[in-house]
Amino acid sequence: MSRWQPDTRARLEEAALALYGERGFERTTVAEIATRAGLTERTFFRHFSDKREVLFGGNGAFNALLAKGIADAPHTGAPIDAIVAAISGLETVFAERRDLARQRYAIINAHPELRERELIKLATLATTFSEALQARGVGELAASLTAETGVTILRVSFQRWVASEDPLPTIVQSVFAELKQLIAGVSSGK
Amino acid sequence: MSRWQPDTRARLEEAALALYGERGFERTTVAEIATRAGLTERTFFRHFSDKREVLFGGNGAFNALLAKGIADAPHTGAPIDAIVAAISGLETVFAERRDLARQRYAIINAHPELRERELIKLATLATTFSEALQARGVGELAASLTAETGVTILRVSFQRWVASEDPLPTIVQSVFAELKQLIAGVSSGK
DNA sequence: CATCGCAATGTCAGTAACTGACATCATCAT
DNA sequence: ATGATGATGTCAGTTACTGACATTGCGATG
Numbered sequence A, B: 001m002s003r004w005q006p007d008t009r010a011r012l013e014e015a016a017l018a019l020y021g022e023r024g025f026e027r028t029t030v031a032e033i034a035t036r037a038g039l040t041e042r043t044f045f046r047h048f049s050d051k052r053e054v055l056f057g058g059n060g061a062f063n064a065l066l067a068k069g070i071a072d073a074p075h076t077g078a079p080i081d082a083i084v085a086a087i088s089g090l091e092t093v094f095a096e097r098r099d100l101a102r103q104r105y106a107i108i109n110a111h112p113e114l115r116e117r118e119l120i121k122l123a124t125l126a127t128t129f130s131e132a133l134q135a136r137g138v139g140e141l142a143a144s145l146t147a148e149t150g151v152t153i154l155r156v157s158f159q160r161w162v163a164s165e166d167p168l169p170t171i172v173q174s175v176f177a178e179l180k181q182l183i184a185g186v187s188s189g190k
Numbered sequence C: 001c002a003t004c005g006c007a008a009t010g011t012c013a014g015t016a017a018c019t020g021a022c023a024t025c026a027t028c029a030t
Numbered sequence D: 001a002t003g004a005t006g007a008t009g010t011c012a013g014t015t016a017c018t019g020a021c022a023t024t025g026c027g028a029t030g
Helices: A008-023 A030-036 A041-047 A059-072 A079-088 A091-109 A112-134 A140-162 A168-183 B008-023 B030-036 B041-047 B059-072 B079-088 B091-109 B112-134 B140-162 B168-184
Strands: none
Touching: A008 A030, A008 A041, A008 A091, A030 A041, A059 A079, A059 A112, A079 A112, A079 A140, A079 A168, A091 A112, A091 A140, A091 A168, A112 A140, A112 B112, A140 A168, A140 B168, A168 B140, B008 B030, B008 B041, B008 B091, B030 B041, B059 B079, B059 B112, B079 B112, B079 B140, B079 B168, B091 B112, B091 B140, B091 B168, B112 B140, B140 B168
């Protein structure tokens, strides 16, 4: 038996998610999270750089997964198709975590500080997208523009995904279709 | 003679900009800013909700100006043309503040915390754009998509504006032209 | 002219996020 | 057996931010 309980990081994440949900983000202290996980405040800060980051820990793996999805996508269509394929590919990982995602989503949306953090994570995701596209030979300008569009698609799709029970690929396809229509010039003015 | 020196808010902004520039954002305390402005820390927090907000104070007026610009734009072209016109219209206000803008820009870019704040300001600007377009009869989906594109144009244009000496309208026009070309299908792949 | 209320600031005490320095001690390689 | 290691604990300190209350010119009101 080891000296400490395992999965320290995961325990902190669980405790934080639970407390943020029960009392709200601002009214839970880091000390409370740590205690609930059977640890001390200092240890919390050894695993997460700040009180918000505990909600965004999986982000690195998430970005890497999407980057791999883009790299593995067929070279048949336009760059945006590779991104759409990569996003759809998240289904295998996310299907069973929808309830968790819902909790997280609700907490983040309720607190401007957390929305700030989410926005910067999405900004870095955009550069991840852009780099993955450039690695496939897409030019820099087109890559960054496509990347930002891809982030928009992901954001809207994810939003609908947590609010429904439909599988992710279905949602992504419909969001992409809507976007295509809009860009094609259906101005939809009154 | 009044009891206190006038322009408290402006004095705090100046002091903060100077100190952030000299020592960096993290290494200047709010107490130092307040002292340089001849005030106390508590008064700083009566004027700005937190240490970052002092750099974003003019944001409300900025958004309002852009909203008015959209409302006043001619109804001849597409919705995006109204946004482009509104952005170009900023020239009259910003022409003489380019050096100030440069300082601010450098400080914000050097600190992730400040970039977070900027991103959320841009997100609210996007909703401002969207609402202004909807007030002109643009449909909701088209409005929000156009708004986000508008924010992208503003961001890129502003970035080039601080790095050059050209007038804003010229830059906005060329950025818009590039974007049009990209969307029109110049895929620029290898 | 007296005074009364207000508005902007000051003062002070307190909470909580975050950091640096050092201590502890099971585990593991040697 | 021993000594290095790595994850954690302990503790003191800084600083962002808040709430409660005190101060005092100024302007309105009588």
